[in-house]
Amino acid sequence: MKVLKRIINSKYFMVVLWTVLIVTIWEIFAFIVQYTKRTPVNVLPHLSGILESILSTKTINGSQTALQMVLVNAGATLSRAGIGFLIGTALGFVLALLMNLSGTVEKVAFPYLMLIQMIPVLGMAPIILALTGDIGTSRTVIAAILTFYPVATNTLAGFKGVQKEKHELMYSYAASKFQVYVKTLIPACLPSFFTGMKIAAPMAVTASILVDTLQGGIGLGCLLSQSLKGAMTRYVFWQIVLLSAIVGILSFVLIGAIEKKVCPYNQKTKG
Amino acid sequence: MLSMVDMRTDVEIMLKDIGMTYKTSTNTDVTALTNVTMNIHKGEFVSLLGPSGCGKTTLLRIIADLLTPTVGEISVGGESPREARLKRKYGIVFQGAVLYDWRTVKKNVMLPLEIMHLPKKDCEERADKMLEMVGLKDFAKHYPRQLSGGMQQRVGIARALAIQPEILLMDEPFSALDEFTREKLHEDLLRIWRKTNKTIVFVTHNIQESVFLSDRVCVLSPHPGRISALIDIDLPRPRTVEIKSTPEFTGYVAQIRSSFEGI
Known part of the structure; x- marks a missing residue:
């Protein structure tokens, strides 16, 4: 019993359980699909098939294997998404700061923020492309725009959520506005800031892929649509799906790890 | 009687005809305080005692320059509350400890000193001294969430005293603590007060607490908030919990209880 309890409480147990569950569910459905659909690989292939295509050394466009192609295109898409994410995060933080400093800025900027957020990515993409004139840059900009909103709103909520007494305490110390921000508001808003980043990271990646599909060039999305149109093996599509899922999880874990490093006080350890 | 008090030269906080009127959302005036006149002397321990709505916290916040009275004169340390705050x-000390959960206990105490731009070495030395005084020397490197409520409030007291103020303002600092912890903190607070000679203004709704701690209890009654009695507590010091079972102590408690008006 004790051993069982230790296994259940262990850090890795959830990861293992989670993996086993998703593999099982995937395979159950893959079997159903295999016997009920005419082209099972279009609906849900077996994981073994995807694995096989990943490990395959057969070139599919004369020079690259499926995996090589996916990785090269992933590099392009993810670097755009990554750079856009970092720019959007920085801008989002600065805007939150400005909105908190001035009620006027908040009142003026907030409706625009909402508006930008409501324009569908697919509608925004051609406009941004026309403005920037470069496919790569336009996708970075779109990733930045999508990152910007959740980071800005969450950070602003973090600023506003600071206890009234903390403001009064700083007031009683005759602290300058700069000191109020450096000593109180900015450290206090960090958990909310990281929440915003966690929401934004997968959005930046999925938006990048989506815009790829629309505009072509190099990128995961282009590869995705080519594979769907039958220009190359359908397993490329499944490799991309798998890769995107892994990248999404990794970005979440990575931001969580940075958060733990920056805000160690959030850990639930008793000393 | 009042003129005798006024003649004393060691006045730390002077309140004269203080009144405070709020406008509510429906645009009606609410009088939170009216005609508050009293002097608090250097080194004195004064409690502002009353039920909720009597304006005791409002009065403390006026002294702290967190609120400006609608009418009346006030001086803190011979100056306007604003000047006193800036100096x-x-x-x-608030009801909750209001600690910074991203700072260790020691860094929490150092916070106001950093704001004052004290050299780091002085900050550390002073923080160590304060933590020793409140009995938390061994917890300097802990984070607030690792401490009990009583310990957190001790950190709050250490932080308030770190700037070496002449006055300590306390807004129901122990009301969220259990009885045992509170009694311990009462004795500790009196010990610290004796050692540092601060003027303490202590807001509470607990009659026993105010009698046990204070030189003088200022009884406030609500609707409108006003002073209904100023009672000198003539109990010997140093005081320990045993004093609570003496007839003198219970006499003061009864006297205060009967002095509330209009509740």
Whole structure:
């Protein structure tokens, strides 16, 4: 019993359980699909098939294997998404700061923020492309725009959520506005800031892929649509799906790890 | 009687005809305080006692320059509350400890000193001294969430005293603590007060607490908030919990209880 309890409480147990569950569910459905659909690989292939295509050394466009192609295109898409994410995060933080400093800025900027957020990515993409004139840059900009909103709103909520007494305490110390921000508001808003980043990271990646599909060039999305149109093996599509899922999880874990490093006080350890 | 008090030269906080009127959302005036006149002397321990709505916290916040009275005169340490605040003449302790959970206990105590731009070495030395005084020397490197409520409030007191103010303002600092912890903190607070000679203004709704701690209890009654009695507590010091079972102590408690008006 004790051993069982230790296994259940262990850090890795959830990861293992989670993996086993998703593999099982995937395979159950893959079997159903295999016997009920005419082209099972279009609906849900077996994981073994995807694995096989990943490990395959057969070139599919004369020079690259499926995996090589996916990785090269992933590099392009993810670097755009990554750079856009970092720019959007920085801008989002600065805007939150400005909105908190001035009620006027908040009142003026907030409706625009909402508006930008409501324009569908697919509608925004051609406009941004026309403005920037470069496919790569336009996708970075779109990733930045999508990152910007959740980071800005969450950070602003973090600023506003600071206890009234903390403001009064700083007031009683005759602290300058700069000191109020450096000593109180900015450290206090960090958990909310990281929440915003966690929401934004997968959005930046999925938006990048989506815009790829629309505009072509190099990128995961282009590869995705080519594979769907039958220009190359359908397993490329499944490799991309798998890769995107892994990248999404990794970005979440990575931001969580940075958060733990920056805000160690959030850990639930008793000393 | 009042003129005798006024003749004393060691007045730390002077309140004269203080009144405070709020406008509510429906645009009606609510009088939170009216005609508050009293002097608090250097080194005195004064409690502002009353039920909720009597304006005791409002009065404390007026002294702290967190609120400006609608009418009346006030001086803190011989100056306007604003000047007193800018010169950091008072330290304040709230009902919750209001600690910074991203700072260790010691760094919490160092916070106001950093704001004052004290050299780092001085900050550390002073923080160590304060933590020793409140009995938390061994917890300097802990984070607030690792401490009990009583310990957190001790950190709050250490932080308020770190700036070496002349006045300590306390707004129901122990009301969220259990009885045992509270009694321990009462004795500790009196010990610290004796050692540092601060003027303490202590807001509470607990009659026993005010009698046990204070030189003088200022009884406030609500609707409108006003002073209904100023009672000198003539109990010997140093005081220990045993004093609570003496007839003198219970006499004061009864006297105060009967002095509330209009509740």
